[in-house]
Amino acid sequence: MIKFQQVQLQYNQKNLVLKNINLEFQNGQIIGLIGKSGCGKTTLLKSIFDHSLVVQGQIYVNDLDLQNRKNQKKINQKLTFIDQEGLYLEEYDFYHNLKFSYQNWSNFLFKTLKIFTKTELSTIWEELTFLGLENWAFVPLKNLSAGQKQRMNILRGLANDSQIILADEPTSNLDLNSSNKVMQLFVKQKQANKVVIIAIHDLEIALNYCDVLVAFKDQEVAGVFKPSEIKLNELKEYFDN
Numbered sequence: 001m002i003k004f005q006q007v008q009l010q011y012n013q014k015n016l017v018l019k020n021i022n023l024e025f026q027n028g029q030i031i032g033l034i035g036k037s038g039c040g041k042t043t044l045l046k047s048i049f050d051h052s053l054v055v056q057g058q059i060y061v062n063d064l065d066l067q068n069r070k071n072q073k074k075i076n077q078k079l080t081f082i083d084q085e086g087l088y089l090e091e092y093d094f095y096h097n098l099k100f101s102y103q104n105w106s107n108f109l110f111k112t113l114k115i116f117t118k119t120e121l122s123t124i125w126e127e128l129t130f131l132g133l134e135n136w137a138f139v140p141l142k143n144l145s146a147g148q149k150q151r152m153n154i155l156r157g158l159a160n161d162s163q164i165i166l167a168d169e170p171t172s173n174l175d176l177n178s179s180n181k182v183m184q185l186f187v188k189q190k191q192a193n194k195v196v197i198i199a200i201h202d203l204e205i206a207l208n209y210c211d212v213l214v215a216f217k218d219q220e221v222a223g224v225f226k227p228s229e230i231k232l233n234e235l236k237e238y239f240d241n
Helices: 041-047 069-076 094-101 108-113 118-130 146-158 176-191 203-209 232-236
Strands: 002-011 015-025 029-034 054-061 079-082 164-168 195-199 212-217 220-225
Touching: 002 041, 015 041, 015 220, 029 041, 029 176, 029 203, 041 164, 041 195, 079 146, 094 146, 118 146, 118 176, 146 164, 146 176, 164 176, 176 195, 176 203, 203 232
Parallel strands: 029 195, 029 212, 079 164, 164 195
Antiparallel strands: 002 015, 002 054, 212 220
């Protein structure tokens, strides 16, 4: 569980982004953060692993106060942040990019030699195939489309099997079919009782996949609700035209 108590977020200790944040995010749910561009969705995600953004209040993860640096370091080891930028090594293929960033090695020997187990390889290949990327796994990333790289970046993040998944608009620039498949992977994470928090720009995706929606407006939380509890016209005001 992730808990925000009277949190205020700022950049450079002066540029206010969000204030009066009181939220609880439960395991086993997909939480969608909605609001127009610049409303603070990404900043809220980053505040869970970057405490320099927090100028007031407390953030707790599993009752650990993230003001404590040891607690923050401990939680960051259990956390994956998937963003739009990605840290691609363009000259290398997906397989080697994954090996460079992988954290969930079975033991020290496998970590040292960067060797995946048969089970890990099977899971990785299964998800590549699910997203239609199996024929591109050994192609340098510089030769792939933006959408292909975006999907591979998501797979790379999920491969670490982290307990907390933070994703910043993971379906932007993807077609409907790819977006739905990506969200189905997040559903699998939810079913494994993980915390899944997604900043989302797509109204249909929000309605179909999120268990809880948190809306932001005017630097504050404007509402917390289930998709079935709000009228469509009211929901539209939190999305860019």
